[in-house]
Amino acid sequence: MSMYQEGLKLMEEKFGGGKDNAISLATIAREPGADGKPRPVVRSVDAYYEDCTFYVVTHAKSNKMQQIAENQEVSVAGCLEMFTANGVAENLGWVLDPKNAVIRTKLRTAFSEWYDMANNEKDENCCFLAIHLTKGTLNINHWEKLYHMDFVNKTDMKNGGIF
Template sequence: MSRYEEGLKLIEVTCGNNKDNMISLATIAMELNADGKPRPYARDVDAYYEDGVFYIVTYAKTTKMQQVEQNPEVAFTVCGGWISGNGIGENLGWVLDPKNAELRTKLREVFAAWYDYANNENDENCCILAIRITKCTVVKDHGADRYYMDFVNKVEMKEGSIL
């Protein structure tokens, strides 16, 4: 088994198996700071992980979705999970769109404890945000081992080359 595959297994153990994961999601603000430079913007969100993608049920008019629309490059960290990385955000559209039916069923199950309280599915702005991981660092045993993963090429990269 390659180190990339080992890293994938660690991500699956930490985030997979129908878990409701809390992740910090960072985007780039639409307005520049006083020096004219882009500003990061972070928030915690509930996310479902499957096959290299985090899925988030959100509202299309939120700041995060406006920022992702302007610049889909995002960063994330799994809260308490020793996993962080970069990805590409994509609005998959309305949760009730027939193309989202299978994924919506999974999301409703994983987020069952709060899903109906937090989401109005009848509003077409209730959408699914997909974060497709491009690069990721997985830390094992409090830093004794690290996996620097390139999800695009499906290989481990050398230390320090990702984050």
Template structure:
């Protein structure tokens, strides 16, 4: 097994199997700071992980979705799991769109404790956000083992690099 595959296995153990993960999701604000530079913006969201993608139910008109519409690059950190990285945000559309049926079922199960309280499925602005991971770092044994992963090319790489 390659080190990339070892890292994937560790991620699956920590975040997969239908788990409701809390991730900090960072986007870039639409308006720059006083010096004209991009301003990061962060919030915690519940996310379901499967095959290199985090899925989040959210509202299409939320600040995060407005920011992602302007700049699809995002960053994330899985709270308390030593797993962080970058990805591309994509609006998959309304949760009740037939193309989302299978994924919606998984999300409803993973988020069953709060899903109906937080999502108004009759509103077409109730959507699924996909965060397709491009690169990530996962750490184990308090930093003794570190996997720097290029999800695009499916290889281990230098920290923060995509080959």
């Protein structure tokens, strides 16, 4: 088994299996910082993981979605696991759109304790966000073993990844 395949297996164990995961999601603010340079914005979100993608239920008019509309490049970090990654964010649209039926069922199940309380599915701005991972590093046991993964080319990266 390659390092990439081993890393994917560990990702599935840590984040998959229908779990509700707390992750940090970083975007770039629409307004620059005081020095005129891009300013990062980070927040925690609940996410469902499957096949190198994290899925989030959110609102299309939220700051994060407005920021993503301008720049789809994002970063994530596992709040309870030592995992950091870059990805490309995609607004999948309204949760009740028929094309979202399969992922909706999975997210409603994973987030069953709070889904209906936190989301108004009748609001067409209630949407799904997909974060397609591009590259990342899974850190096992505080630097005992590092998995540097290129999710696009489906291989490990020899010279480091995301720290």
